[in-house]
Amino acid sequence: MVALAARAFAGQGWTVLQVDCFGCGDSAGDFSDACWQDWIQDLELGWRWLLEDAKRHSSLSLPAVLWTLRGGSLLAADWLNQGTEHPPLLMWQPVASGKLQLTQFLRLKAANEMLAETDARQAMASIRAKLQQGQDVEIAGYGLSAALAAGMDAASLRLPAEYPAAVAMLELGSADRTEPSAAVANLVAKWTDAGIKATAAVVAGPGFWQTQEIETAPLLIERSIAELESLVR
Numbered sequence: 627m628v629a630l631a632a633r634a635f636a637g638q639g640w641t642v643l644q645v646d647c648f649g650c651g652d653s654a655g656d657f658s659d660a661c662w663q664d665w666i667q668d669l670e671l672g673w674r675w676l677l678e679d680a681k682r683h684s685s686l687s688l689p690a691v692l693w694t695l696r697g698g699s700l701l702a703a704d705w706l707n708q709g710t711e712h713p714p715l716l717m718w719q720p721v722a723s724g725k726l727q728l729t730q731f732l733r734l735k736a737a738n739e740m741l742a743e744t745d746a747r748q749a750m751a752s753i754r755a756k757l758q759q760g761q762d763v764e765i766a767g768y769g770l771s772a773a774l775a776a777g778m779d780a781a782s783l784r785l786p787a788e789y790p791a792a793v794a795m796l797e798l799g800s801a802d803r804t805e806p807s808a809a810v811a812n813l814v815a816k817w818t819d820a821g822i823k824a825t826a827a828v829v830a831g832p833g834f835w836q837t838q839e840i841e842t843a844p845l846l847i848e849r850s851i852a853e854l855e856s857l858v859r
Contacts, residue, residue: 641676692716719798756772791857
């Protein structure tokens with residue numbers, strides 16, 4: 627979906643950089659060696675490269691937009707709070723709490739081992755204890771470092787005070803769902819009260835990030851193109 631969207635955005639004249647953070651995708655390193663701050667640095671390097679590339683090709687006719695998927699919103703928030711950039715934001719299915727995101731990832735161990743509910747709770751408590759002690763753990767075949775877990779666990783979707791750029795959040799749901807999730811609705815209300823131009827919408831389509839088979843949500847791409855145009859007006 628991300629690749630399809632990147633091609634669609636490029637077809638509309640956008641220059642798109644899709645980043646694989648350290649230990650992910652085609653990037654160097656192993657996932658077990660990654661830490662949260664490394665990923666923040668990857669985002670910084672990618673952002674600087676994109677701006678420099680645009681200057682070299684004189685193609686920066688529109689403001690640069692930061693586009694995130696799920697937990698990427700948490701990473702973006704930490705990057706924004708550590709730096710001075712304030713780009714418009716397009717967020718797909720944003721996750722408001724890093725603690726929740728980490729818990730969902732840790733649950734893969736219980737699901738992979740088909741543990742009963744009681745056993746799953748005990749396994750979760752044991753995993754968290756090991757991570758807090760600085761030990762790495764294996765989850766569904768992936769090595770998770772204590773440093774990465776700690777960074778994710780502490781992350782939250784917060785923006786710098788008086789954030790000047792617009793924010794568009796898109797969630798996927800059934801065709802008859804019209805209201806965003808409570809977490810996203812709360813963010814819109816909080817940011818709007820703070821003077822930030824924040825919007826949220828639900829688009830019909832499957833949760834493609836959690837299905838075993840490849841699924842697509844064409845309406846999400848269509849709506850995203852419209853949102854990008856709105857963000858840079």
